[in-house]
Amino acid sequence: MKIAIVCYPTFGGSGVVATELGIALSKRGHEIHFVTYKQPVRLEYLSKSIHYHEVLVPEYPLFHYQPYELALSSKLVNVVRKHKIDVLHVHYAIPHAYAGFMAQQMLLEEGIKLPMMTTLHGTDITLVGSHSFYKPAVNFSINKSDIVTSVSESLKQDTLDIFDIKKKIEVVPNFIDISNLNEHFEECKRHMVAFEDEKVITHVSNLREVKRLTDVIEIFYRIQSKVKSRLVIVGDGPDREKATELAKKLKIRDQVIFLGKSNEVERILCYSDLFLLPSEKESFGLAALEAMAHRVPIISSNAGGLPEVNIHGVSGYLSNIGDVEEMASNGIKILSDEKILETFKNRAREIAERFDVKKVVCQYEALYQQMI
Numbered sequence: 001m002k003i004a005i006v007c008y009p010t011f012g013g014s015g016v017v018a019t020e021l022g023i024a025l026s027k028r029g030h031e032i033h034f035v036t037y038k039q040p041v042r043l044e045y046l047s048k049s050i051h052y053h054e055v056l057v058p059e060y061p062l063f064h065y066q067p068y069e070l071a072l073s074s075k076l077v078n079v080v081r082k083h084k085i086d087v088l089h090v091h092y093a094i095p096h097a098y099a100g101f102m103a104q105q106m107l108l109e110e111g112i113k114l115p116m117m118t119t120l121h122g123t124d125i126t127l128v129g130s131h132s133f134y135k136p137a138v139n140f141s142i143n144k145s146d147i148v149t150s151v152s153e154s155l156k157q158d159t160l161d162i163f164d165i166k167k168k169i170e171v172v173p174n175f176i177d178i179s180n181l182n183e184h185f186e187e188c189k190r191h192m193v194a195f196e197d198e199k200v201i202t203h204v205s206n207l208r209e210v211k212r213l214t215d216v217i218e219i220f221y222r223i224q225s226k227v228k229s230r231l232v233i234v235g236d237g238p239d240r241e242k243a244t245e246l247a248k249k250l251k252i253r254d255q256v257i258f259l260g261k262s263n264e265v266e267r268i269l270c271y272s273d274l275f276l277l278p279s280e281k282e283s284f285g286l287a288a289l290e291a292m293a294h295r296v297p298i299i300s301s302n303a304g305g306l307p308e309v310n311i312h313g314v315s316g317y318l319s320n321i322g323d324v325e326e327m328a329s330n331g332i333k334i335l336s337d338e339k340i341l342e343t344f345k346n347r348a349r350e351i352a353e354r355f356d357v358k359k360v361v362c363q364y365e366a367l368y369q370q371m372i
């Protein structure tokens with residue numbers, strides 16, 4: 001099949017899932033065309049079967065806001081015409097499903113039928129999409145998609161609760177390519193961040209308010225008072241400053257390492273002993289799944305789809321949002337006994353294997369076929 005994928009090209013989970021899906025589909029013989037405003041960060045190479053089409057939005061003084069949806073839908077029309085695309089798969093409803101619908105309508109005028117699948121990722125529903133500024137347009141474009149998927153049962157339920165959805169929503173969970181993980185642990189540079197006798201605790205996110213970064217610091221503060229450890233924070237975003245100030249106030253700034261944005265999260269996860277994800281909202285928690293695949297147990301909140309990924313008492317522990325005391329005490333429980341830690345590490349990996357790409361990519365293929 002010839003598949004056009006629209007996504008955000010950034011480090012965010014929706015862009016990562018879209019890119020990894022495109023790569024996995026290309027390995028199965030499909031021709032993939034990414035259509036977005038920058039080459040996706042996880043897309044390292046282009047080939048005969050992986051193409052990238054850049055959406056350009058030139059500045060024009062009349063426009064206070066540059067019309068990205070217009071440029072995207074026009075680009076889609078051109079790409080579909082030129083490459084004879086069979087299906088369109090848009091990730092993150094805003095504004096991609098809306099632009100996709102417009103492209104469909106333009107193509108229909110020429111007698112070209114382009115089926116469109118929309119995958120809902122989380123904040124497009126729970127945070128941004130539900131706002132009255134966008135809600136009617138998001139509701140409309142979800143209902144106009146030929147197939148709608150969501151990355152967890154929890155997000156499906158949220159979508160049905162928040163919007164007036166007439167379509168069936170299929171749940172296709174996020175995934176990880178287990179066979180392609182960089183597991184050369186001899187390359188692990190643990191000594192660069194911690195001493196031999198210290199545990200490494202990790203958090204990876206876009207450091208936005210929903211991630212509750214100050215809870216990450218509070219949890220670490222409590223853990224390090226019982227277990228010698230370091231906190232490694234990967235990613236960048238608006239709450240970094242607030243977290244730095246809190247770490248200084250709690251006199252643990254020296255034990256907290258901010259690594260910034262990284263395309264090499266695997267190298268950091270390979271030496272991590274525990275992963276913290278105390279989010280306010282999380283439709284799935286791809287960052288947690290990536291950690292689990294690298295044998296890292298999870299201490300998380302029970303928000304959204306996290307209980308579908310992090311199994312309580314098996315791959316880690318779940319607590320109510322904001323319960324930093326319980327999260328810290330569960331973290332201490334895992335880290336203070338090597339045998340317990342090893343058991344949690346093994347089980348985190350076992351659970352992650354349930355989300356292997358091989359089990360998920362064929363679900364998308366079947367849905368594409370159904371649309372065609």
Ligand code: GMT
Binds near residue numbers: 011206282
């Ligand atoms: O977590 C973020 O803020 C990034 C966001 C995105 O849209 O890229 O992630 C969302 O999609 C991911 C991939 O499906 C999910 O794993 C995240 O849980 C989800 N984030 C939220 O729901 C807050």
